[in-house]
Amino acid sequence: MADMSDEEHGTAGETGDLALNRQLEASLREIGIPPRPRILELIIIEARAGEPDFNYLAELIQADVALAAGLVKVANSPFFGYRQKTRNVRDALLMLGLRVAANAVAGLILRRVFPPSVQLERFWDASQRTGELAAWLVKRLGVRYGVGAEDAYTFGLFRDCGIPVMMRRFSGYAQVLARANEDSERPFTAVEEAELPTNHAVVGGLMAQSWWLPEPICTAIRRHHERAVLTDLDAGGPAGRQVALAQLAEKLHQDSSGLNRSHEWDKLGAASLAVLGLDGGAEMAELETEAKEFLAHLAMAL
């Protein structure tokens, strides 16, 4: 249950009625919506006003210690490559700008809106690695179609956020997911759609829209299993670039960790490399070596 989303309902301390809050929690769980974080809403309302009050926003974020620490860490992270370092939330906000800060906050809160479980933790860890590697790839391959390291990171985090939603909504979804992973012919989402009225990419895209992620990221989430987004560059543009970066990032992570449970690289790998202007031979081997070093470096930093 997300702490940040509960502000509008009052706190347990205020009402003194824990049981009521539990009921609320249960009812929300029943409704099953991952609530759009209130803090995100407040940032967006400030941004919309024209003259955002950074002191006020910093205060709001500081009230959540983990969020504040996370945001400062993001601002100082080597993926984003800001030269100056910051220790406080206000400077982090000023450095990142409201749009990037809002995305970073969304990324930090994402894990919390779903009930925690070991499986889900592993899932989010993998998403995070994909995001980090995709951001690293942008540093390595350059910014194209306006897709910067921050965007690649956010996309990596949110790309599969529809999966936990589907898990809560459709019983037996885990089996559908397994079948989609095993299918070497059909597009991943086609396997889902054969059994369900929608798919995780559509649901994830909607969730990203509801969380005010930028339109190219939402579009990329919605279309990330479509080959056309990679092959039809004119239509794809930033979305194609995003999908290709994350696909390669995932492949690099899987190769270095030895985990590979899907056929996505077989289906989309060649098209992704073409979008990124890479050949599959020596260049790829070079990238793999560097990615391993980068991941080792990340593991050391943790």
Next chain:
Amino acid sequence: MSVVTLPQDDLGAGDWLTGLADRGGCVARLTSLLSELPIRDRLPAVLWLDIDRFRQINNSFGYVVGDSVLVELCRRLERSRPPQSTLARVGGDEFVLILPNASGHEAERIAHKLVGAVHQRLSIGTTRMRPSASVGVALGQPDEDANELLERAERAMAEAKREGGGRVSLAADALLPARDGKYLAREELAVEETLHRALEIGGLYLDYQPIVRVTDGVTVAAEALMRCRVDGEILPPGRFIPVAEKTGLISHLGDWCLVTAAEFVSRMQGHGTALKVAVNVSRVQLQNRSFAKSLHGVLAYTGIQPGRIELEITESLFMDPSEVVKGNIRAALAAGFPLAIDDFGTGYSSLACLKDLPAAKLKLDRAFVVDLPVDRRAFGVARAVAGLAADLGMEVVAEGVETAAQLQLLGEAGINEVQGFHIARPMNEGDLIEWLS
């Protein structure tokens, strides 16, 4: 590829290395295009491309290799440029591409294509490299001469270089108001830009207008209305919706509207209030094959009952012969979403078709309300529609109710529900919650 109005050969002596036009030829071509302005509705765009770190190539490998690299890059640019464009070499490692007729988006897309072409791996003898380029894009302004336009493009290129190279930067240009419709395309571009910014910073939001039952004044639903606000300024829907429709952004906006309204319903449910929200569905959405997936996606994401979201579809769309549109309407109905016929009475549908439409509600257009109570014939129409709808088992909502007299007459005519300034103006979520309590 040749230049249509002015062959590449005519653009001055040209460049000895690449055979391209030089700076003089480039200025001549632009001047000619700008002078045609009164008979053209679009201004030319200029792309200024500079090879990143080219001096390093010359220094490391010598001028012979440097020149070969230039010739190869020139060949790539030639292959990547559109047919009616003009390519010139205006400096050692600087190129200009002139597009006689391009929107900002097209120009940007072509710029990215050039950057991509330059960035492909290059082998000269045993030397392998991956060159990159920075591009500045400037769109012509009506009172600008060739040199000013080139200068803006060059400055934008310098900006792209400052950001690290290998990228595209757009020149800032003053946004022009529509003058006699002549530069309307440009105004639309400005609206499109604002819309993109709105999507980036959460500048889109929904207001809600209550729909009230005539007999007891109870609020039975609220219509969600899309709003756009950027930097404190509000862009009216009449300006941004048509642009969103033209640019295809409307699908994104439509989905956003659906999910945002559904979340609101879900939040209200959390507060113990069962509210129904009406959402407008556009033609572009209904023409999209994945519309049904979006509808089911919204249900999966928010967990609300489909009966809580009423889809408002104009009568002309109900009559649309396209199989995709028909299929989407059937799918919405099968998923359990109630449908309403929006702006009823303004299209060309025949009453005979009404009995076949799968709608539970009919929204009588404001055109039939505005003349009440003066025009007795308008009253007659309202009463006839109410009677017909009742016989068909449909509810009728009257839109645009602005006076107490109108409200009373509509009640007498047998209209079930009303919506309009007399009842309540569109309001934000917080105010609606207050209104409901």
